[in-house]
Amino acid sequence: MNAHLLNTDPPAHTRLRGLVNSAFTKRRTEQLRQSVQTATDxxxxxxxxxxxxxxxxxxxxxxxxxxxxxxxxxxPGKDRPDFRSWTDTLLSPAPDAAVQSRQAMKETHRFLAALIDRKRDAPGDDLLSALINEHTHQDGPRLSKTELVAMALLLLFGGYRNSASLISTTVLALLTHPAHLAALRSGKLATDRVTEEALRWNSSAMPAVRRFATQDMQIGDAAICKGERVWLAWASANRDPDRFVAPETFDPGRDTRGHLAFGHGPHHCPGASLARLENQIAVTSLVCRFPKLSLAGPVSKLRWTTSLRNRSLRELPVSM
Known part of the structure; x- marks a missing residue:
């Protein structure tokens, strides 16, 4: 389950990324606009x-x-509740989470492997079928079965949990900053500006994927030895006062260029454009449909996940 983009370096990463990019196109993302709006409505x-x-x-x-x-x-729709349950288990902070997570990962692997086999026999007009088509193409580099399963997991997990977190934290940001909410409703503030600032201000991805030092090095006051595991704090970088003025302030009018919510360089999230589209449609539709939308309790009572991987609201109760 680890043979995906986040855990590989060139040249393997270059090959995988090229195959994903050929299927995860901007055109395919834009074609989803109406379906995202329909689902939101x-x-x-x-x-x-x-x-x-x-x-x-x-x-x-x-x-x-x-x-x-x-x-x-x-x-398929009938399989979606199972995947949601497995994902929730993988992020659980419960004392017995390790045992449950291993079982959830086995179930996820079994489901994705079977789904890939079915789509190989009967492909559809979807991204996974497109990736399988790359796998069966004889004239170029192919995705192995292991790579297909790992890639499907990465796209599902990232596209589900991170996008959901972005929507809920963006709504929270607006409800706790009524001037920005009013500006958005009146058309004076663009939703894409709100989205980018929400990504910077309260990114759901706290650390980058683990990395391992290939040599001894010194970064600031930290001595890192060859072979040690390193976690890079994206959330800290997104609130770096040397890069962003008053970084603790939610300010959609600021220049958000340089935030790392979707990663950086060759590991930049291939689904970033879809996450942005989804958030803009969901948030705009929500606040315009319900002009009296407000928090149903104090911010101090909100509960957040305790996962190292993901910072997201467990619930966001509102009055309409």
Whole structure:
């Protein structure tokens, strides 16, 4: 399950990235715009019918993100609840999480391997089928079965959890900064500016993927020995006062260029454009549909995940 983009260096990474880029095109992402809007409207219709109170995480962010990435990869609707359960287990801080996580990873591997076999026999118009087509192409580099399974896991996990986190934290940022919320509703503030600042200000990906030093080195006051594992703190970099003025302040008007929410260089997230599109549609549709939207409790009572990997809200209760 580790044979994916984040855990490889060139030349293996170059080969994998080229194959993914050939399938994960800007055109394919843009074609999803209407389906993302339709899925968003459906979820907001349910909130409208229910009225009163809602949980943005459970009622909008999670189901929308899971629907979008599942549609993109061609995951059948009946299998989506299982994948959500496995993902939640992998991020669990429970004392017995290690045992449960291993079982969840086995179930995920078994499901993805079987799905790939089915799509090889009956491909569809989806990203996973496109990647499998690259796998079976005889004239160029191919994705192995192991690489296909690992790549599907990476895209599913990143496209689901990180996108859901971005939606909920963006809504929280706006509800706690009413002037910016008003400017967004009036059209004076563009949603893409809000999205980029939310990515910088409260990124769901706290550290980068682990790396291992290939030689002894000194970085500031830290002595790093060859072979040691290194975690790079993206969240810290995104609030670096040497790069961003008043970095603790949520300010959609600032220049956000240089934030690392989607990584950097050859490891920049291939699904970044889809995450941005999804967030812009979800947030704009939500705040415009519900002009009286507000937090249903104090910010101090909100609960966050305790995973090292992912910083996200467990729930975001709102009044409508």
């Amino acid at each position: 459906h979820l907001l219709d349910q909130l409208t019918a229910r009225g009163g109170h809602a949980d943005i995480v459970a009622d909008l962010a999670m189901p929308l993100s899971l629907t979008v990435i599942s549609n993109l990869l061609g995951i």
